Amino acid sequence: MTVAEVDEILRWAKPTRINVLGGEPTEHKNFEQILRRIVPSVSSTNLITNLLFSPSIAQAIDLIPKSKLTILANAGDLDVDDRLITFSRNWNHLCGFERTASLTLDHSRTADYYVKYVDALTSTMQIKTIRLSMMYPGATQDKAPYFINNHALGDFYWTIVERIVSKKIQTGFDCYIYPCIFKDPKKYARYANIFRLCNGAKDFMNNDEVLFCWPCESIRVKWRDYASYDAMNEAINKKYFEFKNRNLPAECRACDHAGKDCFGPCGAFKQ
Numbered sequence: 001m002t003v004a005e006v007d008e009i010l011r012w013a014k015p016t017r018i019n020v021l022g023g024e025p026t027e028h029k030n031f032e033q034i035l036r037r038i039v040p041s042v043s044s045t046n047l048i049t050n051l052l053f054s055p056s057i058a059q060a061i062d063l064i065p066k067s068k069l070t071i072l073a074n075a076g077d078l079d080v081d082d083r084l085i086t087f088s089r090n091w092n093h094l095c096g097f098e099r100t101a102s103l104t105l106d107h108s109r110t111a112d113y114y115v116k117y118v119d120a121l122t123s124t125m126q127i128k129t130i131r132l133s134m135m136y137p138g139a140t141q142d143k144a145p146y147f148i149n150n151h152a153l154g155d156f157y158w159t160i161v162e163r164i165v166s167k168k169i170q171t172g173f174d175c176y177i178y179p180c181i182f183k184d185p186k187k188y189a190r191y192a193n194i195f196r197l198c199n200g201a202k203d204f205m206n207n208d209e210v211l212f213c214w215p216c217e218s219i220r221v222k223w224r225d226y227a228s229y230d231a232m233n234e235a236i237n238k239k240y241f242e243f244k245n246r247n248l249p250a251e252c253r254a255c256d257h258a259g260k261d262c263f264g265p266c267g268a269f270k271q
């Protein structure tokens, strides 16, 4: 996306809050310029980054007023080469900002892997909050399991959440975690407040398209077709719910949770 396109979207959408994400946004050749455009235009900006950048980028970010920017740092795959060193250097450099670490849980790994991973992260950095995402179909289709009634998946999430909470670190999921994956309903009930979140942010792409949210990649509109952000938002939400509500899986039609604490799989599972 060019600087001119960013300016255009800011004028059109008049957002109050923006997530700056990529790919890796700090690798954009105009990253600093774009950040300086966005930050004064909105009340808060959230930079979503892997923190694997040079000291000069860290210095540029550090010039932003601390009350205007939060950082969501993708802390996955740091057990490769010297990534943890770079990540923790930048994490510590940017200590004036509100920082959250995020982990996308790869189901081909074990809960024990993530327990050790969380231990390693928290032994080298002060982390107050870890945000978790589940690996969705779409870009990661080959790895996403069929989750309905998948109790092994419930145990996987449960073990990781328990480890994080035992360290007095706050946590939450970016996406719904479904009641049917817990064999023991008490396990769902205990963390229902963090299992029932749906980030659902609208993603502006570099070709005038807006996605309902990244894992629901087939739900998209062109923002230039709408007079305002609200009109576009209404249209894309309508499209999404029409899509999501068709062909509910048989398990959901027979499920006690249906229509109570669960409305079936989100659209990411129907791509």
Ligand code: SF4
Pocket (backbone or CB within 6 Å): 136, 174, 175, 176, 197, 198, 199, 200, 201, 213, 214, 215, 216, 266, 267, 268
């Ligand atoms: S719509 Fe689905 S994939 Fe998107 S944030 Fe909500 S639960 Fe997650």
Ligand code: SF4
Pocket (backbone or CB within 6 Å): 148, 149, 178, 179, 180, 181, 251, 252, 253, 255, 256, 257, 258, 259, 262, 263, 264, 265
């Ligand atoms: S409605 Fe479907 S997704 Fe939700 S808990 Fe029941 S079986 Fe699982």
